[in-house]
Every structure is written in structure tokens, then in C-alpha cells.
Amino acid sequence: MHTLDDLKAGRLAGSTRLDLACGLEHFPEEIFSLADTLQVLNLSGNSLRSLPDDLGRLKHLRVLFCSYNPFTELPASLGQCPTLQVVGFRGCQIERVPASALAPRLRSLVLTDNRIETLPEQLGDCVELQKLMLSGNRLTALPDSLARCQQLELLRLAANRLSALPLWLLQMPNLAWLAFAGNPLPDGFQPPPEPDRATIDWQHLTLHHTLGEGASGVIHQAFRQPQQCEVAVKLYKGNITSDGLPHHEMSASLIAGKHPHLIGVQGRVSGHPQGLAGLVMDLIDPQLGNLAGPPSLESCTRDIYPERARFTPVAVRRLACAIASAAEHLHSLGINHGDLYAHNVLCTEQGQALLGDFGAAAFYPQAAGTMAQALQRIEVRAFGILLGELLERGDDSDPAMEALQQSCLLAQVMQRPSFAEIHRRLQPV
CATH class of the missing domain: 3.30.200.20 (Phosphorylase Kinase; domain 1)
Structure with missing residues (x-):
């Protein structure tokens, strides 16, 4: 964490990243002295209510975090930042998102835990958008224009006021990680009675x-x-x-x-x-460790593996089969995991694996026909991405596994295999 005194004294000249959390009520003008180098600015945990109208002077700014500040509106000046890709305003008091606040090259927008009721139709113009986190707001609908964001991969909609999932959402070609629990959706989307298990x-x-x-x-x-x-x-x-x-x-x-x-x-x-x-x-056996780490600012929606991570063909198949088996089990119960990522898998070098972390999980009615099939196949894409990561780090090529992986990534959602078919194809011959 940096200090305001160091910034004012010029001791941070040439910095590419600045982190300030010191009770700021106003944006320090001295930040503009870093305009030629600053790429990441973190002002989370202050008392800011606005940002300067000329924020676009930070012409190299790629990442801006302003979470846990009492903003009531997403600052319009964000849209003036030509290179801004990652924006985070979690846990503020934001009620309004003006179209002018949407940066042209936006890849990741985090607005979790605010008071937003509507989003502008211009959100659909953010064609590079990959990650959109909106849980904990007051949304009753999504703008139909979001269907134009064909690169969208991760979408968090939990704990809003949505009464339906739009049909176009289930047809998004790259959507892989979807959370939607805690909305007033129809019967079947709510949790069934829990098993009789004592607290x-x-x-x-x-x-x-x-x-x-x-x-x-x-x-x-x-x-x-x-x-x-x-x-x-x-x-x-x-x-x-x-x-x-x-x-x-x-x-x-x-x-x-x-x-x-x-x-x-x-x-x-x-x-x-x-x-x-x-x-x-x-309690998990300590021999099991995380398959990968979570995504970085650069990777956005892709997990980070250790540089030396390599897997034998046996380990790749065993890992993939275990994860597919767990996913098949969940979807047989009408549970969408929502976060099928390597960083939520504990495993050994030999390929024994456990899937955890149900933070994004949601229930859906299995009798919902095409909708139920589409929700499963959105998660199949997440599995396909994970399988591709394993194959990239495998010791040998496996044409059958590679063909299966490609089928999980098909742009037409309903053409992807079910988890039951994936599990069957991964079984040892």
C-alpha cells in the first residue's frame, strides 16, 4: 500500500501501479503526475463519491478499483479512459449506471453488492466484455443488447430481482460460468428441502x-x-x-x-x-492441492497454473473423468455448479480429484426441457475449457480427448454433449 505523502513528494514517479487507502474524500490531483506510466489504480476502501471529469488524462490506465466507497453513480468519466479494461466498484451504493461510464475497451466489470435497478442498452456496445459481475443488486431485467457481447464468458446475476432468464442468454456462444441463485424465478429454480441433517x-x-x-x-x-x-x-x-x-x-x-x-x-x-x-x-487429505490458481488481471477469466505443471495421459483422463462424474451427479439433481474451474478442484499428481466451492451454485428445474439442457451445456463449455488446459499440459497428445474437448466448446450451445455422455466417453476402455 502506498501513502499520499509519497505521492505528493514525487517519490512514486514512474509507477505503473498505485494503491491508496487512507480515508480519501477527494481524488488527489497528484495522481495525474503518473499519467505517462500508471496502468493500475486501486482506490478501494476510501470515502470517495466522485472521480474527476478529466480522468481520461490517465491515458495508459488499464485497471481501476474503487470498491467500498460511497459512490451513488458509476462515474461517467470512466468512459473517457481509452485503455481501461478492468473496472471494479463492489460494495458501494451505486444506483445508476450511465451509458457514458462504459469504457470502450471494457473486458471486466464488477458491480457486485450495489443498488442498481437497470443497466443501459449501450452495455451491448462493449463487445470485448468477458466478465460481468452483478450479484447483489436490484435488477429486474437485463438489457437485450447484452446478447451482442459475444465474448462474454462469466456472468454473475445472483441475488437480484429477475423473474426469468432471457432466452438469448442461454444461446451465448462463449458463456461458461453463470450464477443466478437468489432471484424470484419460477418454481423449480428454488432450493428443494435440505436433507434431514442436524445442524x-x-x-x-x-x-x-x-x-x-x-x-x-x-x-x-x-x-x-x-x-x-x-x-x-x-x-x-x-x-x-x-x-x-x-x-x-x-x-x-x-x-x-x-x-x-x-x-x-x-x-x-x-x-x-x-x-x-x-x-x-x-477434512481433506493434505496430499490434495489446488489444480490451479484463480484468474489474474491479465488472464481475466482463465486460471493460472504453475509454470511447471505437467500431467501424464493417465492423470489427465483420471482428472477429467472425476470432474465430469461430479458434474453429471450435480446436474442429475438440477444443480448448476456455476464455477467449474481448476482452482476449485483439489487433486493429486496421479489425478485423484475433488470438486468444491458451491458459491455460484444454483438450482434449476430438470423438467424445463430445452432450458435445463442449455444450462447444463453452458457448464459443459466450462468443462471443455478446463479439459483444454489439462491437455495443453499433458505429456502426450490424445486425439480422442482433443475431439471431445472441441465438442464441448461448440458455439451452438445445444450441439455440445451432456455430462453423462462426456463421462461415458472418458471411462477407461
């Missing part, structure tokens, strides 16, 4: 060290009584995550039930002293 009282859990932390919560290793066993406990940070609502994640995790390639869930936490929501899960 787990906080007093029966003794937390130990932290195992990991993500945007939605912190996972601890813990000891559960009276079962006398070690478990993992995820405690959620707030009422909304970047993908949706914690109680939807917990419902999907519980209803998914037991499967050899899903992380096992034991129950919800009750009685936390601060009222935090929590989920008790099986």
Missing part, C-alpha cells in the same frame, strides 16, 4: 489453524465433538459473496450429498457468537 452447534467445534481464505470466507481446521474427528469449517465473511448468498451455497452443498469426487459436507454451523454463517466439511 452442528458451535459449542461442539474447536477451531485450530487457518487452512485457507477466499473472497467469501475463511476455512479453519477444527475438532468436532462428540464425533471426535477433525473437520474443516468455513466461516463466511458477510451476507453476500462475489458469486451470491452464503445460504444458497450451503443449501447446494448439502443437497448435492455424497459423491466420491465432491468435498463432503457434514452440516451447517448454528449458534456462532457473532452470528456468522458456517459450513462444516470433511
